[in-house]
Amino acid sequence: MNHFRLIFTLLVSLLSFYSYSQTVFRGVVLEEGSKKPIVAKVGVSDQGAGVTSGTNGRFLYRKYDQVVSPESELVISAKGYESVSISGDDLRNLYNITSTIYLNPGVSKDVKPLNEAKDIVIFWDVSASAKSQNSNKAIDFVNAYLATLSSPAVRFVAFNDKVVLDKKITAAADGTFALSEIIKNINYTGATDYSLIDASNTDVAIVVSDGEQSFGNIELPRTSRLYTVNTVATANHERMMADASFYNGSYIPLFATTADQATERIQAGGAFKKIDFSKAQATVKGVVSSTNGPIQGAAVSLRGTLNEYLTKADGTFNIPAVEGDVLQIRYLGMYPKDVLVTKDPVIQVEMIPQADMLDEVLLTGNAKSKEKKVDAGNGVAKSKESVGYAVNTITAENIKPNATFLGDAIRGNFAGVQVLGPPGSERFLIRGGNMSINNELPPLWVVDGAPFADVPYYLDPQNIKSITILKSAIATVRYGTIASGGAFLVKTKAANPDAVKAKGIVDRALVKGNDYSETLADMVVETSPYITALDKESTVAAKYKKYQALSKNFKNSVSFYADNAEYFQKIAPAKAELIRLQLAEVAGENVKALRILSYLYEAAGSYKRNAQVSERIVALAPREAQSYRDLALAYTLSGDYNKALELYINMLGERILGVDFSEIEVPLGNELRHLVALHKDKIEFNRLPNEWLTNNLEMDIRLVINWSEQDAPFIFQFVNPKKKFYTWDHTLFDNKERLLKERKMGFQFEEFVIDDAKAGEWIVNVQYLGEEATFAIPPYLKYTVYRNYGTSKETKEVKVVKLFEQKDKVSLGRINL
Numbered sequence: 001m002n003h004f005r006l007i008f009t010l011l012v013s014l015l016s017f018y019s020y021s022q023t024v025f026r027g028v029v030l031e032e033g034s035k036k037p038i039v040a041k042v043g044v045s046d047q048g049a050g051v052t053s054g055t056n057g058r059f060l061y062r063k064y065d066q067v068v069s070p071e072s073e074l075v076i077s078a079k080g081y082e083s084v085s086i087s088g089d090d091l092r093n094l095y096n097i098t099s100t101i102y103l104n105p106g107v108s109k110d111v112k113p114l115n116e117a118k119d120i121v122i123f124w125d126v127s128a129s130a131k132s133q134n135s136n137k138a139i140d141f142v143n144a145y146l147a148t149l150s151s152p153a154v155r156f157v158a159f160n161d162k163v164v165l166d167k168k169i170t171a172a173a174d175g176t177f178a179l180s181e182i183i184k185n186i187n188y189t190g191a192t193d194y195s196l197i198d199a200s201n202t203d204v205a206i207v208v209s210d211g212e213q214s215f216g217n218i219e220l221p222r223t224s225r226l227y228t229v230n231t232v233a234t235a236n237h238e239r240m241m242a243d244a245s246f247y248n249g250s251y252i253p254l255f256a257t258t259a260d261q262a263t264e265r266i267q268a269g270g271a272f273k274k275i276d277f278s279k280a281q282a283t284v285k286g287v288v289s290s291t292n293g294p295i296q297g298a299a300v301s302l303r304g305t306l307n308e309y310l311t312k313a314d315g316t317f318n319i320p321a322v323e324g325d326v327l328q329i330r331y332l333g334m335y336p337k338d339v340l341v342t343k344d345p346v347i348q349v350e351m352i353p354q355a356d357m358l359d360e361v362l363l364t365g366n367a368k369s370k371e372k373k374v375d376a377g378n379g380v381a382k383s384k385e386s387v388g389y390a391v392n393t394i395t396a397e398n399i400k401p402n403a404t405f406l407g408d409a410i411r412g413n414f415a416g417v418q419v420l421g422p423p424g425s426e427r428f429l430i431r432g433g434n435m436s437i438n439n440e441l442p443p444l445w446v447v448d449g450a451p452f453a454d455v456p457y458y459l460d461p462q463n464i465k466s467i468t469i470l471k472s473a474i475a476t477v478r479y480g481t482i483a484s485g486g487a488f489l490v491k492t493k494a495a496n497p498d499a500v501k502a503k504g505i506v507d508r509a510l511v512k513g514n515d516y517s518e519t520l521a522d523m524v525v526e527t528s529p530y531i532t533a534l535d536k537e538s539t540v541a542a543k544y545k546k547y548q549a550l551s552k553n554f555k556n557s558v559s560f561y562a563d564n565a566e567y568f569q570k571i572a573p574a575k576a577e578l579i580r581l582q583l584a585e586v587a588g589e590n591v592k593a594l595r596i597l598s599y600l601y602e603a604a605g606s607y608k609r610n611a612q613v614s615e616r617i618v619a620l621a622p623r624e625a626q627s628y629r630d631l632a633l634a635y636t637l638s639g640d641y642n643k644a645l646e647l648y649i650n651m652l653g654e655r656i657l658g659v660d661f662s663e664i665e666v667p668l669g670n671e672l673r674h675l676v677a678l679h680k681d682k683i684e685f686n687r688l689p690n691e692w693l694t695n696n697l698e699m700d701i702r703l704v705i706n707w708s709e710q711d712a713p714f715i716f717q718f719v720n721p722k723k724k725f726y727t728w729d730h731t732l733f734d735n736k737e738r739l740l741k742e743r744k745m746g747f748q749f750e751e752f753v754i755d756d757a758k759a760g761e762w763i764v765n766v767q768y769l770g771e772e773a774t775f776a777i778p779p780y781l782k783y784t785v786y787r788n789y790g791t792s793k794e795t796k797e798v799k800v801v802k803l804f805e806q807k808d809k810v811s812l813g814r815i816n817l
Helices: 003-017 088-092 128-132 135-146 179-183 236-244 257-268 406-410 477-483 495-501 529-535 539-549 558-571 573-587 591-604 606-620 626-640 640-653 662-682 734-745
Strands: 021-031 041-042 059-063 075-076 085-088 097-102 117-124 153-159 161-169 204-208 225-231 250-253 282-292 299-300 308-310 316-320 325-330 337-339 346-350 372-375 381-383 391-395 418-422 428-430 444-447 450-451 464-470 487-492 699-707 714-719 725-730 749-754 761-768 781-789 795-801 810-816
Touching: 021 041, 021 477, 059 558, 085 088, 117 179, 117 640, 128 573, 135 179, 135 257, 153 179, 161 179, 225 236, 250 257, 282 325, 282 450, 299 316, 308 316, 325 346, 337 346, 346 810, 372 640, 391 591, 406 464, 450 725, 529 539, 529 781, 539 558, 539 573, 558 573, 573 591, 573 606, 591 606, 591 626, 591 781, 591 795, 606 626, 626 640, 626 662, 640 662, 662 699, 662 734, 662 749, 714 749, 725 749, 781 810
Parallel strands: 021 097, 117 153, 117 204, 204 225, 225 250, 282 346, 444 487
Antiparallel strands: 021 059, 041 075, 075 085, 153 161, 282 316, 299 308, 299 325, 325 337, 372 381, 391 464, 418 428, 444 450, 464 487, 699 749, 699 781, 714 725, 714 761, 761 810, 781 795
């Protein structure tokens, strides 16, 4: 079936049918009548803290990680004015336009005066990261604040990824609350879920935390007052300030002030002294560049941690570190580099291109001169002078309009190349390759990156973009001894690559010269020493205790947590969930680690947590197309079908500003059609064009791969029942254009469809072509196979693969049709 045509129809329909995008509202709040600007609170009811308009009444509400649901309401409120609530299509019609909202003077639900607060809830973060908090300082502040109130009703909630303790507490004879007695026996562990900070009918909420939430957002009544309390310099200060400000309170940084001073400031109603939080912890500045100029988007990480930062457009970075630390710098096409932090005020990092990537195109800076470029056999354009070996190229301009056979395109266009035999069955000889008395080895043909031993007679000369010949053994080292006769590199005027993907891989495995003769072992997961140590224990309790002991030595190892989570998933799923939560906590803001965590949650069937992790990834990487696609899929799996629908409409309707989804439109369209096919009765289907409500979707096999490290080099191979193979390369060497698009648009997944194929066994192989040390976090791969995709008989299999261990080609799986 022609999936591409159907997706194109969907795009046209969505572009003309809808006019809204992700959760972005902008505008101005004015008083009805006088038109004077109002300082107002602007927020969506189920999206946590919102924003406050400025003195000119203007506001910008932007939450890339949040999706409007049918229950969502945009609420605008201000003291002395009647609140305004907007929902449904009225709300969507405000997306990304500058709107004017008028408030009428009247009775508003105001925050209670400070001395009249009665209902108090203390939320105490007992996650693993909160263990570093100075409890005594926090307790001193809480008691000092509560002492200013008259007979408050106090509730204490200890939470991490769940509510650990929830109880009412009363003051002792001296008027203080014995919080130290309450928390002394609580174990600090797990992740932080801010969605648990949800208290109705609350006058004041006090949140003691470091602001490093793993999941969720704070949800409080608009009339509540929130004090966020933190005692350590290394914390998410911006998050805690924003939440407290929106909910009419203050951020209390007890590492920079005392409990009494903070309480006095609250009572006085004055602003806290502004603190430069950037000076609260030591940071290191630097610049990453190459011979072509500064490098934007290089990953700079601190060895031994999961802290990773990307360089800016001018190549600069700023990372928390001290003298003696080691920085790891990684960038596509460059040799990785480790740099010792010294006393230098600015670290200068000069990166060296890999030998076969000398003409780096991703760098900023201006080219010095225009040169004649040729294809060097790896997809990289180089000047003839810089290639260093015999090479020659022709383009479509050199191919005559009446050329009918492949030989017509080559004959007479290359010095040293002979074309022998009748049209349609020619033999090709390359001088310096196979033109010798005793050696007539045929040349290798590489068509659009795929190598073939047989001549591709099927090629239409009028569909050829360029042909390059490599005459030297040095030039063909990439292809091994099979290229001893030289090589022809052919690039076609490719049909739309999405059309190829939509059509599937069936036809791609029917070309000549790709007979499969390998015998590969099935993928075997290497047993890590720490897993071996667990195997020696006889009970689940003993195994988990051993894991806890070992975890002290692997605090920042993503592989350690992933291995153990998968190990316990087979014998004790509840323990596996605890390990995944620990990974959620240590991953922090590292998107690569969070993506691996997302893979683990999906494979374990923990779909709600997977959606929460995916929301966090969107918040951290809002300019990457992959973030939104993964969140939409996560919402579908978690049963949040209308949220998924919202995202798919936004992505395919090109309504998420600054993000380009053009390269993944086909798989997005397939997933939207899948949502409609299986869950039409659970979505707002009236939001879709009619042709999409009756459109049938059915695929024999849909295979999707995701990889955690965008630049990870690997090959993916399919072998059909007739032992013909098709190889998909994910390397800068062979698929440069694809990798550049991934980096530019921010995506790292691929869809393969096997449809209308003959019965038999398909083999799926994989091989990692990089080095483990190349990346700060070794790359993982999520492999998902759908059978009968889009039907009531659909089944799904998910594997999380340690890609970095597959250095020899192995069979990832077998699919029977």
